[in-house]
Amino acid sequence: MLEVQSLTAGYGSVDVLHQISLHVDAGEIVAVLGANGAGKSTLLRTLVGLLHPRLGSVRFEGQGIDREPPENILRRGVALVPEGRRIFVGLTVLENLLMGAYLEPRRAVIEERCSDIYKRFPVLEERRHQLGETLSGGEQQQLAIARALMSQPRMLLLDEPSLGLAPGLVHTVMGLLRDLREDGLTVLLVEQNVQEALKVADRVYVMASGTIQIEGDAAELRAGGLELERAYLGGVA
Numbered sequence: 001m002l003e004v005q006s007l008t009a010g011y012g013s014v015d016v017l018h019q020i021s022l023h024v025d026a027g028e029i030v031a032v033l034g035a036n037g038a039g040k041s042t043l044l045r046t047l048v049g050l051l052h053p054r055l056g057s058v059r060f061e062g063q064g065i066d067r068e069p070p071e072n073i074l075r076r077g078v079a080l081v082p083e084g085r086r087i088f089v090g091l092t093v094l095e096n097l098l099m100g101a102y103l104e105p106r107r108a109v110i111e112e113r114c115s116d117i118y119k120r121f122p123v124l125e126e127r128r129h130q131l132g133e134t135l136s137g138g139e140q141q142q143l144a145i146a147r148a149l150m151s152q153p154r155m156l157l158l159d160e161p162s163l164g165l166a167p168g169l170v171h172t173v174m175g176l177l178r179d180l181r182e183d184g185l186t187v188l189l190v191e192q193n194v195q196e197a198l199k200v201a202d203r204v205y206v207m208a209s210g211t212i213q214i215e216g217d218a219a220e221l222r223a224g225g226l227e228l229e230r231a232y233l234g235g236v237a
Contacts, residue, residue, distance in 0.1 A: 001026045001155060001186050002047070002078075007056035007066075009046045015054065016042040018210045024155070029177060029187040031197040031218065034207035040190040041083055043207070044157050047188075048080045049073045060155070075103060079153035083160045083190075085144040089133035093124050096132055096143055100150030110150075117146045120179075138169035145176065155186045162193045174200045198222040 002024040010016040016039045024030045034040050045051045047058055049070040058066040065073050088096050097117060101110045118125035121142050127135060135143060141161055148156060158177075162170040174196050177187055191197040198204065198218050206214035214221070 001061055002188065003057075003059045004047070005057045005059075007043075007046065007053050007058065009042060009051050009053040009056075011042075011051075016210050017046065017053075019056070020207075020210075020212055021056075022205050022212065022215070024186060024188050026186050027181065027184065028202045029181050029189060029200055031189045031191055031201035031204045032207060033191060033194055033197060033204060035192065037209075038207040039210040040207055041159055042210075044080060044159050044188075044190055047073075047157060048078060071103070074151055074153075077152075077154035079148040079151050079156055081144050081148045081156065081158045081161060083163065085140045087132045087135075087140055087143050087147065090131060092129050092131055093135070093143055094128040096147050097124075097128075097150050100147035103151060113150050113152065117149060120149075120176075121146050137164055138166070138172065141165060141169070141173060142176075145173075149180075153185070155188065156180065157188045157190075159190045160192065161189070162191060162196060170196055 004020055004022045007017055007020040008015055020043060032040050032043065042051065046053055049065070049068050049072070053066050057064060060076055060078060063076070065076060088099060091099070094114070097114055098110065101113060104110055123139055124143060124146055127139065132140065132143065145161070161173050165173065170193065177189065177200050181187055189197060189201065198221060201218040204216055204218045204221050205212050
């Protein structure tokens with residue numbers, strides 16, 4: 001579904017990504033692990049068109065998207081849940097959801113999508129008239145994911161969804177990703193939480209200094225999780 005070949009990208013004159021190559025097949029959860037500064041967020045920003053690569057290519061469902069603007073990539077079916085959630089704290093839950101569907105002009109379709117979201121996230125229906133700033137961290141993360149789902153993506157990109165959440169809420173978010181995969185959604189997950197990412201992912205890439213250092217099956221890497229953390233992630237849990 002997604003194919004990245006020899007991707008080099010960065011900011012100004014500084015390259016952050018160096019010859020990155022990876023792929024994500026339909027129906028997979030693929031995790032990208034790495035410490036702070038490894039280039040993970042830059043990778044996601046490039047995949048959704050917020051940065052353009054200097055070299056290399058990005059193809060989604062066989063079509064090149066590396067020169068497309070973000071709104072076109074969203075229309076193709078790729079949605080991003082950014083690091084830190086980035087919900088609109090001054091808007092209500094419902095207004096945040098409507099922002100996620102801004103490319104859809106049909107009111108009836110938007111209402112149907114909201115109904116589907118409320119079935120998956122009952123707490124958001126309960127809080128639909130509350131401002132985003134009044135939600136707990138876990139509720140805000142659910143809202144960030146739900147907002148992205150309002151565009152009905154075929155691939156969901158998540159940047160550190162466990163960041164700042166209590167362990168129990170991390171389990172909830174990871175369980176949600178499993179449910180979404182079972183419903184046919186493809187997921188690219190960027191994480192520092194190695195153990196949780198290895199539990200949910202099918203395959204894993206490990207980044208360090210803007211390069212891919214390890215690629216492998218998540219089940220095989222899970223057995224050596226602690227060694228993986230010490231070698232490439234500075235012991236981050």
